[in-house]
Amino acid sequence: MSLEEYLQDLKQYIESEKDYYKQRKKLANKTIAKYERTLQDKKASSVETLRALVGKVFETDTMDRISSEIVHFNYLYMLALHVQILQANVSVAIVKLEESGAQQKKDLENLNKMKKKIEQFQQLLIEQHKKWQHAEESRRKNLPYVF
Numbered sequence: 001m002s003l004e005e006y007l008q009d010l011k012q013y014i015e016s017e018k019d020y021y022k023q024r025k026k027l028a029n030k031t032i033a034k035y036e037r038t039l040q041d042k043k044a045s046s047v048e049t050l051r052a053l054v055g056k057v058f059e060t061d062t063m064d065r066i067s068s069e070i071v072h073f074n075y076l077y078m079l080a081l082h083v084q085i086l087q088a089n090v091s092v093a094i095v096k097l098e099e100s101g102a103q104q105k106k107d108l109e110n111l112n113k114m115k116k117k118i119e120q121f122q123q124l125l126i127e128q129h130k131k132w133q134h135a136e137e138s139r140r141k142n143l144p145y146v147f
Contacts, residue, residue, distance in 0.1 A: 028059045
């Protein structure tokens with residue numbers, strides 16, 4: 001998987017999560033309002049009140065988790081974009097130094113080292129993405145009730 005493919009996958013995932021969040025938010029707002037009515041109802045039993053309280057907390061926490069996840073993936077996307085830009089800039093600098101001659105050999109060596117480090121970082125991002133996908137698939141399979 002290349003960095004461009006990784007960026008595309010990440011962008012698609014972020015968009016799908018945003019859509020899911022919008023859909024889930026409508027349902028969560030209705031559910032939370034229902035729980036609020038139960039909590040304010042003086043005729044509600046202690047069991048109903050407890051269920052409403054736990055349900056409200058669960059819905060609120062779920063929405064917060066999804067929102068935080070979207071924010072974190074947006075940060076990851078921006079980081080990957082910056083890595084891609086840095087890689088392009090280093091590649092351009094290497095080409096220019098090679099064209100200018102052998103006088104800047106040490107600079108060229110440093111840039112080549114930097115390019116290798118960037119490539120290693122890209123691989124780490126991609127491997128982390130694969131691990132996350134595997135964990136997400138496993139969570140969905142084994143814990144379908146956790147949104």
